[in-house]
Amino acid sequence: MSTNKTKKLPILEDIRGAKYPLKSQLAIGGQGVVYTTELPQVLIKGFTNKDEIAKKRWHSHIEWLIRQDIADLKLARPLVLLKEPRMGYVMELMDGLVPLRSLLDSYIEATDSISEENQTPHIQNYLDQGGLRRRIRILCQLARTINQLHSRGMLYGDISPDNIFVSDDPNYSETWLIDCDNISFESHSGLTVHTPDYGASEVVRGEAMLSSLTDCWSFAVIAYQLLTHNHPLKGDLVNDGEPEIEDEALRGEHPWINDPDDPDNECCANLPIQLIEESKLPHLFQQTFGTGKNMPLERPSMAEWLEALTEIDEHLFVCHNCGGHSLLPLDNSDLDDISCSFCDFAVDEQLVQFEEFIFLSDKEKQETYPELDGNKIVTGRKVCLQPGDKKELKRLLPSFSYDKIPSDPIQLEYSDSCLMVIPVEPLHISRGNEHIQEFSKKIRLKADNRGKSNEPYCIHLGNPQDTHIFWEFRW
Structure with missing residues (x-):
């Protein structure tokens, strides 16, 4: 009888x-292995390449990376090197995270038993994993981190579902x-390492x-895969x-699966792109x-991806x-004409919709927009709230403001009993033909009073007499 003894791991x-x-x-991975330790939130990354030149180059690079000012980013960055002859470093990562790959793999497993008559398993699995909102928020955080790196002249290098960790809940x-x-630093990269399926075609x-351009490619592949559960270059042709043919597709020699001009590689098993068609994402993917x-x-920049994803979340x-x-x-x-994309159920009657407009001063309207009927320009941005939601009405331009502005001027809290409008700085509010009033404290709109007037509220950002942004909503 033989017994299998578990190899005891060392103390480093x-x-x-x-x-x-x-x-x-x-x-x-190809050149490294990651271990958990008995210490909470502490991991060890070991370098496994035996080549002496590669080891020296890696050791020098990690020493440089430890000195960089990236502590504010959501990166499990190197904190301290291991004592030689070990080749590795210590890093921290919060508990309760799993590789993004596991989310993609669980969806594939759930679709193995799908028949043409019953599409419920993969839709239910999509919803069980947090649905569209969780996927958008994962991509928002990922885009923000990569955008922050790029804004410092850095690139990440090898983005794949294996090195992205997300909440297991x-x-x-x-x-x-x-x-x-x-x-x-982008100017000193000199690297071509990439994970198969996620490397840019060049x-x-x-x-x-x-x-940074290859980072943007890898991010787009992951974004498309996470939202539709298919690789953008692997349609039915592949x-x-x-x-x-797959090798050719990854080199950029075949159309992508939603190419509007060439359907040769379209994919019949793709989750419907209609889930995100009311957004900028289809254009960014194209x-x-x-x-x-x-x-x-x-290719779109990471700032463009971040802005588009944030608008979707809104x-x-x-x-x-x-x-x-x-x-x-x-x-x-008209909310009466809107229904769920998955089950066609009517939209929540308690939903409140905020719409963004630009108000033009009389001077600017005369000088720049004389043909405009009125002083109001629709921007197309909308934010919706349901009971239990807490949101900010974000300033979207310029894109890097996500990382520079700690808090936006309007915060909203919606419960079953009321809608709270909380100004971070003094703002102005009006309703219908009422006089515009300044407010600096919370405004509490009771649920019992909803629908008693058809006149919309307007929240003005800036001097009401000058050209400014305002948000309109009905209560």
Whole structure:
């Protein structure tokens, strides 16, 4: 009789003398392995390449990375190197996170038993994993982190579902990047390492190094995969063809699956893009996988992705029948005509919709918009609230304001009993033909008073006499 003994993992020591008892292997890649430790939220990354030149180069790079000012980003960054001869470093990562890959894999497992007559399993799995809202918020956090790196002249390098960690609870969307070894200044990258399926076509072809443009490509692939559960380059042509066709597709030699001009590689198993059609995302995907496939400079920046994703999060509403999240149509203000994208259930009657407008001063209207009927310009932005929601009416321009402005001027809290409008700075409010009044304290609108007047409220940001933004809503 033979017995299998579990190999006891060693206790490692860093260059400062602190010790770390290893607990279990968390992840493994081509040149490294990540372990959990007996210490809460502390991980060890080991470098496994045996080449002496590669080891020296890696060691020097990690020393440089430890000195960089990136502590405010959601990165499991290197904190301290291990004591030689060990090659590795210590990093911290909050508990309760799992690789994004596990979310994608669980969806694939749920679809194995689907028949043409019954599409319920994959839709239910999509909803059980947090639905559209959780996916959008995961992508928002990921886009913000990469955008912050790019704004500092850095690139991440090898973005894939294996090095993105998210909350294991579908009710949360905490998102961190864990493998920081390839972070570098863009001008000193010199790297071509990439995870299969996620490398930009020019990198796969061996024609370019990693850059912020290749980060944008990898992000777009992950975003499309997370939202639709299909790879944007792997349609029916690839999935039903020989292996070399897949290689050609990843090199950018075939159309992407939603190419409007070439349907040869369309995908019949794709989750409907209609889930996000009331947004800028379809255009950004086309920019990336259409014109940007072989012209990297045409790809959207991470700031553009961040802005588009934030706008989606603002006008998602939850269905009280199936629990799914759908997008509020931007061109339809009649809530009676809106229903859930998953089960066609009517929209929540308690939903409150805020619409953004630009008010033009009389002088600017005469000088710039003389043909305009009135002083009001529709921006197209909408924010919806349901009981239990807390939101801010965000300033979206410029895009980098997400990282610079700690709090936006209007905060909203909606409960079954009232809607609270909370100004962070003094603002002005009006209703119908009423006089515009300044307010600096909370305004509490009781649920019992809702619907007693058809006149909308207007919240003005800035001097009401000058050109300014205002938000309109009915109560």
